[in-house]
Amino acid sequence: MDIIRLKNVKKQYKNGTTAIYDLSLNIEKGSFVFIIGGSGSGKSTLMKMLYREEKPTKGQIIVGGLNVAKLRNSKVYKLRRKLGIVFQDYRLLPKQTVYENVAFAMEVIGATKQETRVKVLKALEIVGLKNKVHSYPDQLSGGEQQRVAIARAIVNNPKMLLCDEPTGNLDPEMSIEIMKIIEKINKDWGTTVLVVTHDKEIVNKMKKQVITLKEGRLVNNKAKGTYDNENA
């Protein structure tokens, strides 16, 4: 079953640049997919359209049964509750502790204190930060901050995890550790994972499905792909 379906999607920004030309793509439930491509390939735009920060100019995008292109601004939260999103810059709240940052995602959907506590501690355990619940983000290393962000993304048991350059700010060892956590979530929970990256080493090492974009067009979609210099 496809959890993400794109049909003839085109995205043109208001300033006239076209980021994506006629992209059709299906992603199966439970898969682990890398989306790669050079700068300007449209991979970030694709990601933004999946969580509806951007709307497609043309075409249809279905994510988890929701028609994203037609989703009204006030209903975007329905989509976001099905997704966990991880960014390169972590996007944590600096004035809140690790626990509060993760609990935030539970509170805004109206979970009880009890439920929040159980799930937050579970999520922090998965990313290995159970001993840092009372720290503030600026007291943590980059890798730890990214793990907090992952914990926040998965605390609601989302169907999909979207990661936009999750290892962009991290050193290689830390990057591998982060990817292992993401892989574990994919395996243990069956969460569909999409990772946008330009980290060659990680892509080559993990042997996952690889979707390559170039100048706004799909050029490659391989089941066990690698980072191919010629295409990227």
Added chain:
Amino acid sequence: MKMLRMLGRSIRDAFKSVFRNFSLSLASISCITITLIIVAISIMASYNVSNFTEEIEKDLTIVAFVENSATKEEIENIKNELKNISNINQKEIKYESKSQVKQEMQTQSEIFNTVMEGWDEEDNPLKDTFQIKVKNAEEISKTAKQIEKIEKIAIVRYGEGMVDKLITAFDSIKKVTYGTVIALILVTIFLIINTIKLTIYSRKREISIMRLVGASNFTIKTPFIIEGMFLGLLGSLIPIGMIIFGYPALYDRMNGYVFTPLVNLISPTPFVYTVSLMIMIIGIIVGMIGSSSAVRKYLKV
């Protein structure tokens, strides 16, 4: 149950954020405070002006002179007809027979006294009179005309010209003061919206993260709106203090009037409490409008 829990959280978050962003909160609060002080002063001034004009208008009297030939029944008829005119205050129709008028005039002045002493009931040239007060001073000339039409009424006087001018002047004074108050309230709303926008701008990131983790717009807005109301409430405290302590002090110092005892000030209790309540409500509502319109902009990502 879920709604209640979320509301509880909103209130908690609102209070937390007032203290966590204290310097910005202080900026909003002082902006609200200053504008509310100006609004309070203008509200009190306009109330006093309209109170004073109303008092003067209440004292305006129409005097209707009855023809000498009128019989007792006819005078009774006139009284009933007067009661039927809608703008006349029924409790304020005072009849004085010409001998009563004579007596009154005699007590007023020594000259009148000596001149009128010789008059008896038959050759008293004065007329029986009705002294009438109206409900709405602006329609006093119309009412006077209606009275003139009543049978056996000889002359109607209400200080035409002078009174009409006074009433028009009062009317424009009232309009100007009301206009000022409304303009000030609008300016306040504008200022507060902008200040709150600044404070919310610094929390753009927080709002965008809330959107990303799946908070509905309602969930995001509520704490900000409660925060705005709270800021408005805090901002109204100093103006209210100034009203409650300042106005009675001013009142005592001026002995309750401005320049002449004709222009009375409104006595402080319950007036200061009414105005305080108004200021508090204006503060809260303006804070609410300010924050909800400021946050709306960031709910589109």
